[in-house]
Amino acid sequence: MWRLTWRNLAARKVRLVMSTLAIVLGVAFLAGVLTFSHGLSATFDSIVKGSTPDGVVRPASSSAFDDGMAGVNVATLSPADVRALDALPETAEVAGNVDGFGMSLLDTDGKLVGGQGAPTIVTSHHEIENVLGEPTMTLSTGEWPDQPGEVTLDARSARIAGYELGEEVDMIAPTGVLRRQATLVGTADFYGGGTAGATLLIMSVEGAQQTFLGGRDAFTGASLTAAPGVTQQQLADAAQAVLPADFKALTGDKVIEESEDAIGEFLDIISTFLLVFAVIAVVVGAFIIVNTFSILVAQRMRDLALLRALGASRRQVSRSVLLEALVMSLVACVVGVLVGWGLALGLAALFRFVGLDIASSALVLTPGTVLVSFAVGVAVTMVAAYVPARRAGRVSPVAAMRDDVQVRGTSLHRRTVIGAAFLVLGAAAAAYGVAGAPGNDAAWIGAGALVWVLTVAAISSVIGRPVLLGCRALFRRLFGTPGLLASENALRDPRRTGATASALMIGLALVSTIGVLAGSFSKSVTDVVDEEFTSDFLVVGSTYQPFSTRIGDEMAAVDGVGVVSRQQNVGVGDASITSESSLVNAVDDAFHQIYELDMVAGRQHLDGHEVIIDADVAADRGLGVGDPMTLDFRAGAPQEVTVVGIFEPTLLTNPVTTHLSVVEAAGIQRQDSSLSINVASGADVAAVHATLDEVVADLPLVSVQDKAELADSIRGQVNQLLYMVYGLLALAIVIAVIGIINTLGLSVIERTRELGLLRAVGLTRPQLRRMVTLESVTIAVLGAVLGLVLGLVFGALLRYALRDDLTSLALPVGQLTGFLVLAVVVGVLAAILPAVRASRLDVLKAIATE
């Protein structure tokens, strides 16, 4: 049987290459994602390990990878504290550090460097070694800063920003003098190499003190190296003993662990996100494998029957088909894993483009990746080939003697009945979700959607019949006989047409679901902004970084400005609020002049140590008006507050909102996260807008937005993610296209004689090509229509489940029409190769084929 299997594989090279391609793509995506995720974590791992010293001293309330968004701690270490640490016998070396937040680098054109994704890390220079006894940073060119007016940048940022050594570097500071200059004296990188896209701004200690501490001789933390023979724990314990109460000493290992936990969460999101698409790719690929094997088996029925007639058992016949699948999947996995590696390098390049630098050396194929990719590739192929293989075994030996061999699978009728039952089941699950099932209703809808997709894929031949008939009527009218022939071909084997279309259907169902959600999001944003944001202008920092209160001061002084309300978002420990939002919004008195919240109970106005909370938090935590509550600030002292009002959830403010005086009392540095501005009555709104823009003209970090601009900026953030999702889903569509090419190619081979006859009786080559193309378009349109309908339903249902955030439903008709047009294009493209092949057919040979 081995030899026979081998011969079969060798004899059908082209067909196998095409079907292998589906597996290759799925496996490649999987392997690529795994490799990429591994490279991502390896890169961060080496940076975290390479930049952490034996011991770290920092404010007790701060955490690893604090980005300053949650509020900056104003606690400091005095030089005496640092000297005390240095005097300990457990320490070999000690350096006081000044870390700054909210500082940004500008390039030579005055544009922000970074600012998206990877952070800007500002720190004072020190020579403390990391846990492995290596330097934490290494100088690439020039030298370290030792004067206040000097700065050293990481090599990549210096290059991107276009600065040469000796040139003046522009920076934006969060407090004090907003724009600063410093001379670039050197470039440096983390010891592990690269910065993973982060921007490094290294200053001298004195320079950092001037920038962030108003020139006070103090430190925000310290780095320690243990004396020989002292463990990290002993070092931390000894340091803790001499530290002021608001500082703590941690072991290097603990800091590494914390950092990796924090990063791990972020990396997990990216990896899971990518894995979801890998799974989609594999599932779509599986459809194509089932189809290809079904066709291959159908075409070989006579050979297989002959084998049975010659004495092969059913099992032997089935096994020979399965063996073919095995060999094929192994070859595909080898290619797929290698292509996946290339894909990972491509993904890394893409992420580098958006500012996340992944060391190419970290992108290696691990044994685990290879193993998983092979296991999935082989398993999916074998499962997909199982049904056709069984069918092959069922062929009766007599079929070898007959002229027309027809293989019947499960009858379409039975399939339809079972399918209908599953559709009801799926609808029930979705309805349960929509009706408000306990727990996650989106998950119920998702489960219902999955059942529907799989069922519709299985019975697409029945459900899609109206679409096929519609295509026939249309094509016959438009393209005459070739159009009729094409549609009839698509109708001839509904199962095959359905399975081919299903691959495209899955891709388009996902794309249009996302389309509906995105459209609804866009509309919701517009509606909410229109309805709720009653201020004329909103001033916000890019990436929601807080900015200096000086901006608010200057804006309040602008002619024509009526009211300026300041708000600061401050981080609190998770326990104090819901897990969803760990930021409290602190507002001033003017907030209530501009915005009117929809109060459920109590009052909106805040006075001193009071909070207002939204109805969800009130329900979750069982709080009512008059109840006490603790705000456990991450960057400051905990504050006891009283609930004075409960409001309907809104985008205007966070679920927990307090007064700015509470933040000041907690010892957190005052900054503004946003300003809401109303113009004075009678003032020229456009003129005020222009003047406000001038205030922040040299501060690219901060922008003044009116309603339309605000809506656009919110949409812009989501659009970026959206394009990425569309990009990834494009892969599923590419696989679907390969499926159509494959099916058409096989059909052309199968119908050699019929095509020959058509040519003989006068079908011209262009007509033949058109016929194949129209068949392809029919399949594509079927997949698209089914996918779009499913996507619309899912999108609408999910929108309903997420109605708290997506308040309006929008059906992006233009976009969906675009997808349908795309499907037609896909159909035309997929038909190119099979059509060329068909038209090259030698008429005589085609007729002579017995």
Add this chain to the structure above:
Amino acid sequence: MGGMTTAMTGELGSETRPVAASAVDLTKVYGSGESEVRALDGVTLDLYAGEFTAVMGPSGSGKSTLMHCLAALDTPTSGEAVVAGTSLHRLRDRALTDLRRERIGFVFQAFNLVPTLTAQENILLSLSLSGRKPEPGWFDQVVDTIGLRSRLSHRPSELSGGQQQRVACARALVSRPSIVFADEPTGNLDSTSGAEVLSFLRRSVDDFGQTVVMVTHDPVAASYCDRVVFLADGRVVDELRQPDRETILARMAHLQDVALARAARLEDRVGDH
């Protein structure tokens, strides 16, 4: 060989008839070198309009190749094929396709109907491919002649072999081609169905003046024809007019004998070495 000479001279009297298709020194060579096969070896032949001609010969005599070359399905190595006054020499694919569509009709041994189309759609296939309509009344006349009016909306799989072949004949005739080529049209049929198909082809010649050329090795089928041309080893070796079955059988037997004698001579020669 004497029989052949008489046949040739006997033919002279009918040369005034118009010619529907002709082969001039047609040669077709497959392969090259040692494996070279001369399927046609300088065939010169006129096929007369309004006649039912059979091309006969043993297997490998080149009769199918001759038909394919004349029907614009295959290109000869040298020589010229002329159909309906058009030399096929150097015609491009598009022109050949148009010629097949408009001037030539086909009937195949394996029926070769399009399974997805109904009988009526199959009959009108080549007309609809060029966007033409059948001449008024002609479609009805053809359908009535094949006697399948009640089955026009059926698909090929719902028709018997004989019915399918009659549909195929109707398809060949409905476009009023200059010439119909039939390749072993009765090869896959039982004798009753075969007789039906043959009498239909005969009637199309007698009633409608159609020109039909049929390749066959069935003497019964050939006896329906006006003329039988015998091929052997790629050459025209003999010809009969108004043949009857016995004459055809005798000629065929003669050709077999010649072939056998030649094979024996070859064997002797091989033996001598």
